Amino acid sequence: MSTLKDKVAVVTGGNSGIGYATAEEFLARGAKVVITGRNRDAVEAAATGLGGGTLGVTANQASIADAEGLVNTVKERYGKVDVLFVNAGIGAFAPVNDVTEDQFDETMNINFKGAFFTIQKFLPLLNDGASIILLSSVNAFTGMPGASVYSASKAALNSLGRTLSRELADRGIRVNTVNPGPIKTPILAKAGLDEEGVTAFRQKSAERVPLNRTGESAEVAKLVAFLASADASFITGAEYTIDGGLTVHQLLG
Numbered sequence: 001m002s003t004l005k006d007k008v009a010v011v012t013g014g015n016s017g018i019g020y021a022t023a024e025e026f027l028a029r030g031a032k033v034v035i036t037g038r039n040r041d042a043v044e045a046a047a048t049g050l051g052g053g054t055l056g057v058t059a060n061q062a063s064i065a066d067a068e069g070l071v072n073t074v075k076e077r078y079g080k081v082d083v084l085f086v087n088a089g090i091g092a093f094a095p096v097n098d099v100t101e102d103q104f105d106e107t108m109n110i111n112f113k114g115a116f117f118t119i120q121k122f123l124p125l126l127n128d129g130a131s132i133i134l135l136s137s138v139n140a141f142t143g144m145p146g147a148s149v150y151s152a153s154k155a156a157l158n159s160l161g162r163t164l165s166r167e168l169a170d171r172g173i174r175v176n177t178v179n180p181g182p183i184k185t186p187i188l189a190k191a192g193l194d195e196e197g198v199t200a201f202r203q204k205s206a207e208r209v210p211l212n213r214t215g216e217s218a219e220v221a222k223l224v225a226f227l228a229s230a231d232a233s234f235i236t237g238a239e240y241t242i243d244g245g246l247t248v249h250q251l252l253g
């Protein structure tokens with residue numbers, strides 16, 4: 001399927017999880033792919049693993065200077081961007097009473113402020129008709145205890161997606177948001193859960209999902225690739241939840 005043939009696609013946080021799987025999907029659909037991440041070795045290893053000429057750029061999404069450097073690097077290599085997948089993010093979980101200012105700032109700076117300025121800096125390089133996809137979470141509209149800052153950082157993305165879909169419509173740039181439920185990636189371990197904690201969280205999540213399992217990164221990647229392509233040409237300002245039915249209210253049964 002060549003729905004992204006010769007399109008230039010940037011994936012932030014592309015060295016792992018959903019970002020890596022989406023980079024794979026973009027490549028399979030014919031795109032030229034750029035991935036970013038904050039760890040040079042991880043980014044280079046991922047770019048090599050993806051193959052297909054993938055360009056790996058070390059850029060911390062929390063840094064506006066890094067975003068500017070990223071844009072310059074992509075400009076030199078390709079001169080334009082057709083797809084911007086703003087995916088990089090961290091999970092950080094603590095009861096409201098225990099959240100420190102540093103933790104608050106780190107989550108907001110990566111998940112929201114960084115996402116905002118990444119988009120702002122890429123605007124001059126985006127082709128008219130480009131597609132921006134924001135990776136949010138079902139946490140954006142649910143009330144999971146311990147997720148106050150993470151959830152707010154994601155809710156801010158959903159709001160941004162709606163506003164930008166209006167602001168950028170005159171250039172034909174579509175902006176959509178994807179809200180995954182529990183997806184099997186390294187994010188929980190990176191958030192500090194040990195192996196037992198990760199297994200317990202996944203099991204509990206799967207039990208609550210009507211489809212009775214957690215999701216795979218490749219399943220999210222297919223949705224993102226659809227939104228990136230011309231198949232989604234009349235879709236903007238929309239949100240897609242991909243959670244196996246987790247957030248459907250189950251009043252009975």
Ligand SMILES: NC(=O)c1ccc[n+]([C@@H]2O[C@H](COP(=O)([O-])OP(=O)(O)OC[C@H]3O[C@@H](n4cnc5c(N)ncnc54)[C@H](OP(=O)(O)O)[C@@H]3O)[C@@H](O)[C@H]2O)c1
Nearest residue numbers: 013015016017018037038060061088089137182183185187
């Ligand atoms: N997995 C889920 O259940 C789930 C559900 C809903 C939403 N999400 C969202 O999905 C997105 C991808 O997460 P994932 O689950 O695929 O986890 P992941 O495997 O940890 O991927 C996150 C990616 O973002 C990168 N990243 C983190 N902070 C960064 C920074 N400051 N600058 C640049 N890159 C950074 C990570 O790099 P490192 O390898 O260096 O950490 C990694 O490549 C996140 O925004 C997350 O909030 C995940």
